[in-house]
Amino acid sequence: MTAPDETPSSGHSQAASLIWYVTGALSVSERRDIERHLESCAECRSELQSLIALHGDMRNAYDAEAGPSARARLTVLERIKSASATDVGRTGALPRGRTPPLPESLPRNAGLFGRLVEWLRAPLVPRWAPVAALMLIVIQAAVLVRVIPERVNTGGEVTTRGLAPAPTRLRAVFNSQATESQIRELLSSLGARIVDGPASGGAYVIELAPGDPKYLGEKIHAARARSDILQSIDVAPP
Amino acid sequence: VDPADQQEVPDLELLAATAAGGSTAFETLYARYERRVYNYVCTFVRQPALAEEVVIDTMMAVWNGARGFTQTSRVSTWILGIARHKALDAVRKTKTHLDAAPLDQAAEIADTAEAALDSIDRNCQAQLMLRAIARLSPDHQEILRLAFYEELPYEDIAALLSIPDNTVKTRVFYAKQQLRGHLAKIGAEPVS
Numbered sequence: 001m002t003a004p005d006e007t008p009s010s011g012h013s014q015a016a017s018l019i020w021y022v023t024g025a026l027s028v029s030e031r032r033d034i035e036r037h038l039e040s041c042a043e044c045r046s047e048l049q050s051l052i053a054l055h056g057d058m059r060n061a062y063d064a065e066a067g068p069s070a071r072a073r074l075t076v077l078e079r080i081k082s083a084s085a086t087d088v089g090r091t092g093a094l095p096r097g098r099t100p101p102l103p104e105s106l107p108r109n110a111g112l113f114g115r116l117v118e119w120l121r122a123p124l125v126p127r128w129a130p131v132a133a134l135m136l137i138v139i140q141a142a143v144l145v146r147v148i149p150e151r152v153n154t155g156g157e158v159t160t161r162g163l164a165p166a167p168t169r170l171r172a173v174f175n176s177q178a179t180e181s182q183i184r185e186l187l188s189s190l191g192a193r194i195v196d197g198p199a200s201g202g203a204y205v206i207e208l209a210p211g212d213p214k215y216l217g218e219k220i221h222a223a224r225a226r227s228d229i230l231q232s233i234d235v236a237p238p
Numbered sequence: 239v240d241p242a243d244q245q246e247v248p249d250l251e252l253l254a255a256t257a258a259g260g261s262t263a264f265e266t267l268y269a270r271y272e273r274r275v276y277n278y279v280c281t282f283v284r285q286p287a288l289a290e291e292v293v294i295d296t297m298m299a300v301w302n303g304a305r306g307f308t309q310t311s312r313v314s315t316w317i318l319g320i321a322r323h324k325a326l327d328a329v330r331k332t333k334t335h336l337d338a339a340p341l342d343q344a345a346e347i348a349d350t351a352e353a354a355l356d357s358i359d360r361n362c363q364a365q366l367m368l369r370a371i372a373r374l375s376p377d378h379q380e381i382l383r384l385a386f387y388e389e390l391p392y393e394d395i396a397a398l399l400s401i402p403d404n405t406v407k408t409r410v411f412y413a414k415q416q417l418r419g420h421l422a423k424i425g426a427e428p429v430s
Contacts, residue, residue, distance in 0.1 A: 019386065026391070064362075064368065066273075068276040068290040071290065073268065
């Protein structure tokens, strides 16, 4: 004969769930369903009383059962102690929805050697890691604020607190008839100054003050129009 | 943290602390489950030494797998599930198991556990109850322990044993009937 897993033909369907009613392991709706049934069923009320008694007797009996020998406990604790010694990364993040860990301290009966080992292990256990990470973030933020271009409301222009743009250097050959005052006037109008020269062919290197690159072409074009002062002007090779 | 201070801490918190490397929390969890796991395992495994090995393997699996607990069941269901798996595995390896007996022969089982109880005072109701339980088939012993002692919901038991919900209910029904019969035979106080 095999296990009769069909629902017992005699008896009520609620009777089959009475033990879970006794142990409080039913949902609210199931519990209500049974309570409604019990109001009108004397047979199930009697079975309930019987189950309550049986449940109590069985719990007492199971509580009286012996456990394994102390060897099992000692073996397990020894193994986790040796596992802990090689598993410092175990204190990582908990899985989703987990409750936070309980505060842990040295066992009171750890012994001097055990406490020494724990003390030596402490620097390896990254309990300070969150604080260090926070400090690093703050320092990085401060550096970024200092270095990253800062938007300043100056009529729509963007200025930076970073490295200054490189000045534009031009190669200019002045007309031999040009006077010093004419040259000064031209340089002044360009916002330029002579930084090198004369090289072969009488070329000077002049440096324009940093400005919007889009105006560079206009300045060179305007300078070339002054043929009375300049023979030629071009962007100097780097 | 002294394990004595954690007696009221829920299983779930102890397991979370264990997952974070809390050996004290694990010790509390171990103390809470050691005897329960051992006696549950004895449902399948005859030899006490082998049952102890299964307890050790189970609790090491709890220690190593605490971080993988997904809260889809109770902690007790999870731990007993590990124990069941390891016990059945040990049984397969050693071939020393309690064969599931047909229900109509359950009363005839000459369980060695019963012999071990012979010296126990027959007036002790708890021991008589254990004697009656020991006469049940392993399937019935298991399901009564899970329902009456571990107080697992029938859905959890169904998941643990890989059987339908209704099978859990009917198996409990028949196990209870068998148990009452054995109690009457061995002279324990009648339970209704």
